[in-house]
Amino acid sequence: EAQVTQNPRYLITVTGKKLTVTCSQNMNHEYMSWYRQDPGLGLRQIYYSMNVEVTDKGDVPEGYKVSRKEKRNFPLILESPSPNQTSLYFCASSRREYTGELFFGEGSRLTVL
Amino acid sequence: GENVEQHPSTLSVQEGDSAVIKCTYSDSASNYFPWYKQELGKRPQLIIDIRSNVGEKKDQRIAVTLNKTAKHFSLHITETQPEDSAVYFCAASIGGADGLTFGKGTHLIIQP
Numbered sequence: 001e002a003q004v005t006q007n008p009r010y011l012i013t014v015t016g017k018k019l020t021v022t023c024s025q026n027m028n029h030e031y032m033s034w035y036r037q038d039p040g041l042g043l044r045q046i047y048y049s050m051n052v053e054v055t056d057k058g059d060v061p062e063g064y065k066v067s068r069k070e071k072r073n074f075p076l077i078l079e080s081p082s083p084n085q086t087s088l089y090f091c092a093s094s095r096r097e098y099t100g101e102l103f104f105g106e107g108s109r110l111t112v113l
Numbered sequence: 114g115e116n117v118e119q120h121p122s123t124l125s126v127q128e129g130d131s132a133v134i135k136c137t138y139s140d141s142a143s144n145y146f147p148w149y150k151q152e153l154g155k156r157p158q159l160i161i162d163i164r165s166n167v168g169e170k171k172d173q174r175i176a177v178t179l180n181k182t183a184k185h186f187s188l189h190i191t192e193t194q195p196e197d198s199a200v201y202f203c204a205a206s207i208g209g210a211d212g213l214t215f216g217k218g219t220h221l222i223i224q225p
Contacts, residue, residue: 033212042119042202042217043157058212059114090156101147102213104156 002027006091006105013081014113021076021108023091031094032074033058033102034066036087043090049074081112115140117205119216127224132193134219136203137185143205146179146186147213151200160201161188190221198223 004025013019025032033048045058049068063085065077078085091105116139126132147162163170163177163186170177179186190197200220204213
């Protein structure tokens with residue numbers, strides 16, 4: 001089954017404790033991206049990757065890091081989480097760039113205390 | 114960068130009536146306009162998209178129209194049903210490396 005898998009789905013952590021949200025896709029997609037969703041603000045892009053070893057900042061990259069060492073994986077790293085990073089995070093992938101369908105993961109709800 | 118405005122933020126219609134959600138974009142170079150539906154607690158999923166060389170596209174009860182001159186596009190849902198209740202997001206992209214810019218979403222409520 002074609003899918004984008006994120007883990008963990010839910011996480012409560014404390015300020016400053018490094019965490020990683022994993023994302024994996026099995027569709028051999030070149031393009032992958034991370035979004036955060038906040039009430040009233042819609043979906044905002046954090047980082048994206050056009051292919052292996054190619055990543056770039058989206059609209060709200062501050063406080064986040066990413067890596068793309070393999071085509072299927074695109075982890076989101078919060079080196080020192082802060083309460084303003086409490087949000088619902090979605091990983092997404094598409095076959096090429098995004099003039100095509102974006103496939104979203106199920107989302108990861110993160111709470112930073 | 115691109116800016117997408119979406120209205121209304123909440124829309125309540127009677128079951129069986131039509132619903133229209135409108136979006137405007139700022140970058141005249143944008144050429145791809147998808148719409149995503151997000152049911153409560155679920156992930157966003159593409160329901161329809163349109164490219165700049167097309168003025169209208171239909172898929173059963175949903176349709177999207179694009180006015181490039183005015184830089185706006187709209188989602189039309191006819192004969193609304195309870196399962197249409199969701200948050201709908203419009204988006205725009207110029208393609209290449211710049212990504213999709215989403216609107217803030219419209220919460221569509223179908224009243225029985």
